[in-house]
Amino acid sequence: MTKAAACHNGLPSAYLQKLNRQKRAPYGFLGIFFLLSMVPFICRNDYYVHVMIAIFYTVIYTSTYRFILRTGQFHFGAHAFIGIGAYASVLLVTRAGWSFWAAMPAAGIIAAVCALIVGFPILRLKGIYFAIITWGLGDTLRFVYMRFKNPFGGALGIFSIPGPNPITIPGVGVIDFSQKSHYYILALALMMLTLYVLYRLERSRIGLVFGAIREGDQLARAIGINIMNYKVLAFAVCSGLAAMGGSFYAHYTYYISPQDFTVLLTIYLAIYTVVGGQDSYFGAIVGTVVLSLAGEIFAGYSHYQLIMYSTFMIVVLLFLPQGLVSFPRYIARLFVGNSANEVKGKGNESALT
Amino acid sequence: MSQLSLKGVSKYFGGLAAIQNLDFEVKEGEIRGLIGPNGAGKTTVFNVITGELSPNAGEILYAGRLLNGLKTHQVAKLGIVRTYQLVTLFSGYSALENILVGFHSESRFSLLDLILGGRRSRATDIAQLDKAMEILAFMGLSAFADAQAENLPHGLQRKLGVAIALAARAKVLLLDEPLTGMNPSEAQDMIETIRQIRKEYGTTIILVEHNLQAVMELCEKITVINFGQKIAEGEPGQIKRDEKVIEAYIGKNAHAT
Numbered sequence: 252m253t254k255a256a257a258c259h260n261g262l263p264s265a266y267l268q269k270l271n272r273q274k275r276a277p278y279g280f281l282g283i284f285f286l287l288s289m290v291p292f293i294c295r296n297d298y299y300v301h302v303m304i305a306i307f308y309t310v311i312y313t314s315t316y317r318f319i320l321r322t323g324q325f326h327f328g329a330h331a332f333i334g335i336g337a338y339a340s341v342l343l344v345t346r347a348g349w350s351f352w353a354a355m356p357a358a359g360i361i362a363a364v365c366a367l368i369v370g371f372p373i374l375r376l377k378g379i380y381f382a383i384i385t386w387g388l389g390d391t392l393r394f395v396y397m398r399f400k401n402p403f404g405g406a407l408g409i410f411s412i413p414g415p416n417p418i419t420i421p422g423v424g425v426i427d428f429s430q431k432s433h434y435y436i437l438a439l440a441l442m443m444l445t446l447y448v449l450y451r452l453e454r455s456r457i458g459l460v461f462g463a464i465r466e467g468d469q470l471a472r473a474i475g476i477n478i479m480n481y482k483v484l485a486f487a488v489c490s491g492l493a494a495m496g497g498s499f500y501a502h503y504t505y506y507i508s509p510q511d512f513t514v515l516l517t518i519y520l521a522i523y524t525v526v527g528g529q530d531s532y533f534g535a536i537v538g539t540v541v542l543s544l545a546g547e548i549f550a551g552y553s554h555y556q557l558i559m560y561s562t563f564m565i566v567v568l569l570f571l572p573q574g575l576v577s578f579p580r581y582i583a584r585l586f587v588g589n590s591a592n593e594v595k596g597k598g599n600e601s602a603l604t
Numbered sequence: 605m606s607q608l609s610l611k612g613v614s615k616y617f618g619g620l621a622a623i624q625n626l627d628f629e630v631k632e633g634e635i636r637g638l639i640g641p642n643g644a645g646k647t648t649v650f651n652v653i654t655g656e657l658s659p660n661a662g663e664i665l666y667a668g669r670l671l672n673g674l675k676t677h678q679v680a681k682l683g684i685v686r687t688y689q690l691v692t693l694f695s696g697y698s699a700l701e702n703i704l705v706g707f708h709s710e711s712r713f714s715l716l717d718l719i720l721g722g723r724r725s726r727a728t729d730i731a732q733l734d735k736a737m738e739i740l741a742f743m744g745l746s747a748f749a750d751a752q753a754e755n756l757p758h759g760l761q762r763k764l765g766v767a768i769a770l771a772a773r774a775k776v777l778l779l780d781e782p783l784t785g786m787n788p789s790e791a792q793d794m795i796e797t798i799r800q801i802r803k804e805y806g807t808t809i810i811l812v813e814h815n816l817q818a819v820m821e822l823c824e825k826i827t828v829i830n831f832g833q834k835i836a837e838g839e840p841g842q843i844k845r846d847e848k849v850i851e852a853y854i855g856k857n858a859h860a861t
């Protein structure tokens with residue numbers, strides 16, 4: 252560290268600062284984990300804890316979904332991989348007798364391998380074609396789950412899924428998943444892990460390459476970057492992480508059915524991403540939190556949820572094309588008197604492409 | 605022994621022959637000029653070498669290896685890297701980050717290590733930073749390391765484009781009009797830089813350029829094409845006197861002196 256810092260007289264300060272921030276990041280993630288992990292012990296209302304848990308696994312889905320979108324692929328099959336994760340993990344536990352703690356990562360790996368196999372031929376496809384194929388993949392799987400009662404449980408799904416096996420954590424005691432707070436900690440840990448991996452994929456050296464591919468794919472190729480490899484990598488890693496979220500979901504709700512993994516799930520993720528702001532790392536998180544909470548508040552009107560969300564999305568896109576995360580900047584510009592047009596103009600492209 | 609050779613290469617756009625039956629050999633460590641009037645097919649030659657376009661006929665050999673059919677990134681991995689006639693950079697990135705992207709293949713990363721961001725990954729970050737600063741210093745861009753590429757003056761953007769190619773370990777550097785839009789002092793600086801690159805890195809350089817004086821000054825040998833066909837090849841002194849070349853240029857272009 253000192254060598255680079257010393258021999259260039261403080262230059263390049265900006266990049267060194269970035270590297271230092273990356274070095275400190277794990278502590279930041281741990282800090283947030285410990286802070287949030289106190290919540291269920293302060294707020295002992297099971298309903299609120301449940302809402303938080305749902306937000307956590309949904310953030311896993313949305314953030315990974317956003318990363319795939321950012322590689323320029325119009326992904327419409329997030330539900331396929333989340334479903335693979337859920338079914339794989341449940342079957343490994345109920346049929347093969349695995350421990351949840353082995354089944355969950357295995358489910359992630361299975362989904363990642365599926366993404367690899369599917370990814371190479373289809374990631375070449377652009378825009379609507381990729382969307383249709385991934386959507387089709389999700390629906391084909393749904394059909395398979397429905398058609399084959401054994402082992403997928405058919406249209407009714409799989410009931411009485413066991414929760415995670417009890418574990419003993421030294422210094423904390425036995426965690427047997429008899430309480431919501433136990434699930435809360437697990438969901439939180441999974442989310443923080445996912446967010447950390449995505450943070451690295453976005454901000455580290457490899458993130459620099461992902462960004463470069465977005466900045467100029469022609470130049471990227473000309474200097475030897477194999478764009479397809481990077482796309483496949485993002486697709487596999489993100490699908491695997493999302494699948495672990497799906498595995499958690501299954502063992503948390505004790506019940507899964509083909510209806511849990513329809514294209515509607517992906518549509519929600521897309522709305523969360525766009526509303527939050529897909530250009531920003533925090534966009535997927537903000538979008539998920541805000542809309543999930545809104546969904547809970549208006550739970551009585553759940554029939555109209557999709558319509559409300561879509562309307563909200565259109566309103567957000569009109570006024571904040573870069574999503575809710577750009578709200579502070581928007582306000583700041585209003586007050587400084589600087590026209591907000593710049594924010595608008597730039598975001599329009601990103602929101603629509 | 606020639607390092608890069610084109611044998612009977614043709615490229616058609618519909619009925620238009622952008623290059624036609626072109627033979628062309630470059631030795632290792634050579635600075636070769638490739639000139640011709642506007643629309644002669646110079647950029648197209650680069651495009652078929654790098655695999656951005658596939659030729660309709662002919663063979664392209666690099667160190668005895670057939671390049672036909674390879675993808676652009678594969679050709680680049682072998683060491684043939686180009687710059688573009690219109691400045692092409694990762695414009696939202698700082699100059700330093702542009703160089704770092706050029707190193708992408710060098711970080712033969714263990715993915716897990718990179719994702720977890722452990723000690724080894726950080727050591728690579730610092731090593732790359734040092735190397736990137738070396739390249740920037742070599743190109744005279746040290747002071748602009750943190751500057752956003754799109755905010756650099758035009759001349760420096762061109763230089764940065766070349767610097768990225770160096771970072772990507774170019775063994776053969778294809779420069780498409782690197783002096784365009786430069787004032788005389790910037791141009792002189794770039795000419796000097798090109799010389800230095802060959803001296804320091806032993807890079808083979810093919811130079812497409814309308815500034816003929818610069819080409820004469822830099823290149824040992826010059827290939828002239830017109831309407832996609834080679835019309836002359838030789839040392840600068842020969843080329844200057846070649847009647848076909850003069851004809852080709854006088855008819856269309858006032859650059860010839």
Ligand SMILES: Nc1ncnc2c1ncn2[C@@H]1O[C@H](COP(=O)(O)OP(=O)(O)OP(=O)(O)O)[C@@H](O)[C@H]1O
Binds near residue numbers: 642
């Ligand atoms: N992608 C393309 N599609 C159709 N025609 C093309 C294409 N690229 C080049 N051409 C044509 O091929 C011919 C050669 O073009 P090229 O760009 O190689 O010329 P050049 O020598 O680089 O010219 P300049 O000095 O103006 O850059 C021109 O007539 C051009 O119009």
Ligand SMILES: [Mg+2]
Binds near residue numbers: 646647648689
């Ligand atoms: Mg050209």
